[in-house]
Amino acid sequence: MKNEKKSARGQDRGYWRPLPLGYLLEEYGLFSKKVVLLLGLWLVLFIISFLSVIYWIPSDWDTLASTRQAISLFLLFYPPLLISNLLLFWLGFEWGFIPAYLSTFMVALAFNMPMQWSILFGIAVVLGMGIFAVVYYSTHFNYTLNSVTHFAFFVGVALVASMASSLGSLIWSHVHGLTIEETLIAWQSWWTGTFLQLVFINAPILFVVGNRIERLKDKYFDVPERPEISLGWVYSAIISVVTVLVIFILSAEQLGTLRIEEALRNTPSDLANEILSASQTFELTAWIAIVILLAAGLGGIRLVESWNKALKEQVRIKRSLIAEIHHRVKNNMQLVSGLIELQLQNTENKLVEDELRKSHSRIYSMGKVHEQTYQHEDAADVNVDVYIESVIKQIKGNFGEIDDVRIKLFCSPFKLTINQAVTYGLLLNELLTLICRYEGNNSNGTTKISILVEEGDESIKTVFQGISSPFEIAGSGSLDETLINKLTKQLNTELNQIQGQGEGIVLEFTFDKKDSPSHFGSWEPAK
Numbered sequence: 001m002k003n004e005k006k007s008a009r010g011q012d013r014g015y016w017r018p019l020p021l022g023y024l025l026e027e028y029g030l031f032s033k034k035v036v037l038l039l040g041l042w043l044v045l046f047i048i049s050f051l052s053v054i055y056w057i058p059s060d061w062d063t064l065a066s067t068r069q070a071i072s073l074f075l076l077f078y079p080p081l082l083i084s085n086l087l088l089f090w091l092g093f094e095w096g097f098i099p100a101y102l103s104t105f106m107v108a109l110a111f112n113m114p115m116q117w118s119i120l121f122g123i124a125v126v127l128g129m130g131i132f133a134v135v136y137y138s139t140h141f142n143y144t145l146n147s148v149t150h151f152a153f154f155v156g157v158a159l160v161a162s163m164a165s166s167l168g169s170l171i172w173s174h175v176h177g178l179t180i181e182e183t184l185i186a187w188q189s190w191w192t193g194t195f196l197q198l199v200f201i202n203a204p205i206l207f208v209v210g211n212r213i214e215r216l217k218d219k220y221f222d223v224p225e226r227p228e229i230s231l232g233w234v235y236s237a238i239i240s241v242v243t244v245l246v247i248f249i250l251s252a253e254q255l256g257t258l259r260i261e262e263a264l265r266n267t268p269s270d271l272a273n274e275i276l277s278a279s280q281t282f283e284l285t286a287w288i289a290i291v292i293l294l295a296a297g298l299g300g301i302r303l304v305e306s307w308n309k310a311l312k313e314q315v316r317i318k319r320s321l322i323a324e325i326h327h328r329v330k331n332n333m334q335l336v337s338g339l340i341e342l343q344l345q346n347t348e349n350k351l352v353e354d355e356l357r358k359s360h361s362r363i364y365s366m367g368k369v370h371e372q373t374y375q376h377e378d379a380a381d382v383n384v385d386v387y388i389e390s391v392i393k394q395i396k397g398n399f400g401e402i403d404d405v406r407i408k409l410f411c412s413p414f415k416l417t418i419n420q421a422v423t424y425g426l427l428l429n430e431l432l433t434l435i436c437r438y439e440g441n442n443s444n445g446t447t448k449i450s451i452l453v454e455e456g457d458e459s460i461k462t463v464f465q466g467i468s469s470p471f472e473i474a475g476s477g478s479l480d481e482t483l484i485n486k487l488t489k490q491l492n493t494e495l496n497q498i499q500g501q502g503e504g505i506v507l508e509f510t511f512d513k514k515d516s517p518s519h520f521g522s523w524e525p526a527k
Contacts, residue, residue, distance in 0.1 A: 014144040016136040018092030034220050049099040052079035085202050089143050090213045093133040100126045117175050124168035128161030138237035144210030158198035160241050166191035242297035333367035364394045365425040382421035385411040411453035427487040464507040
């Protein structure tokens with residue numbers, strides 16, 4: 001099982017795999033050394049981010065706001081944004097959101113921005129992080145940028161995220177009463193600086209360090225499996241990107257129009273009319289771009305929907321095919337069982353009859369697995385509680401000498417893969433047959449056998465209670481012994497006989513879930 005987890009981690013490594021704080025606290029506890037160390041490192045980065053705001057913010061923002069290059073350089077080397085975006089990719093959204101929001105909130109308060117506008121200003125700045133989180137959650141692109149395709153995708157998302165975060169400049173402009181020209185400069189410089197930081201600073205760090213961080217996460221933590229991509233999240237990603245781009249275009253158009261109107265106040269009327277005519281063309285172009293974006297967004301949603309329908313149809317066809325295969329296998333096994341039953345009617349040798357009944361029971365236990373798979377939508381797993389009940393019923397019907405044995409099953413509902421269910425069912429069949437025959441031959445009265453099957457987080461435990469005394473599994477070299485040894489080896493377990501609370505014996509074994517190979521894989525050919 002550990003090998004399967006390592007293989008899955010290796011396949012997902014490099015893709016966005018959040019490590020939620022709530023999951024860590026639930027899985028390891030607040031005072032776990034690993035969690036304390038991780039929280040300590042995060043706290044150090046948070047303090048660095050917070051202190052950088054105090055020493056990095058220019059004393060005269062109004063002077064800064066009038067210079068496009070100054071604003072771009074400020075945001076290019078803005079530590080809170082740099083640290084928060086890295087934390088977003090390495091650990092998850094909440095790890096990066098807190099330092100980014102609080103640092104930006106402090107900037108707003110430091111420049112006398114009212115409380116309500118400070119709260120909104122902090123949210124606007126972290127909108128870009130939200131875009132990254134939604135898009136990388138909804139897609140399967142590698143954030144460590146190990147190919148040109150993944151890098152190009154990152155650049156595209158970075159552009160949209162920068163546009164989203166630049167909306168904070170409009171709030172800043174409104175609160176501080178900047179002129180249209182200053183607002184336009186601050187807005188353009190804001191998203192330009194943010195974009196440059198993401199592409200020229202964050203991207204190289206993710207490329208160089210990303211895989212190392214992922215290996216450390218796998219080494220010290222049981223990282224949750226990458227969440228399945230749902231259709232709703234894909235739609236959310238498309239809608240978010242289109243909305244940001246539309247707002248960006250509308251903002252550009254509106255700021256441009258206001259700037260032109262401000263400039264026309266001191267312009268001769270003839271020249272003013274020509275400029276207005278040109279601005280109308282610009283406005284028309286902006287609206288055309290918005291229509292194209294909306295059409296592209298709707299087309300993207302429609303395309304994803306059609307792909308989803310096609311995939312669902314393929315899954316439906318494959319499920320039908322798998323169900324038909326299991327149905328035919330089950331019918332073939334029923335045919336073999338029928339032939340054995342006919343042979344039983346013509347057999348007078350008691351030893352031959354017993355062996356035929358054993359073979360009939362074994363074939364039934366395998367056929368019952370295939371019967372369950374085609375009767376349920378989930379053709380990959382078997383309901384163990386229902387399956388064991390059918391095996392017990394078949395054993396009691398096959399062997400008349402165990403009428404004095406009463407069997408009671410205690411099993412909570414859970415599922416196993418087909419491979420494990422067949423192996424597990426065959427082992428139960430062999431053990432229960434031997435136990436019942438042993439009790440039928442050696443007990444003076446009615447024997448009550450209890451079977452307890454418990455599902456743990458990682459394993460399945462099976463306990464037989466009520467066995468009157470210790471017994472040998474089978475005679476040396478018998479087929480029963482060979483089968484039990486093979487099946488226990490496949491499940492990577494051992495049978496243990498222990499003294500119960502009374503005079504009885506308890507037989508138990510435990511095996512890991514989804515850790516055994518195919519039931520056909522380990523049989524050696526006859527020599």
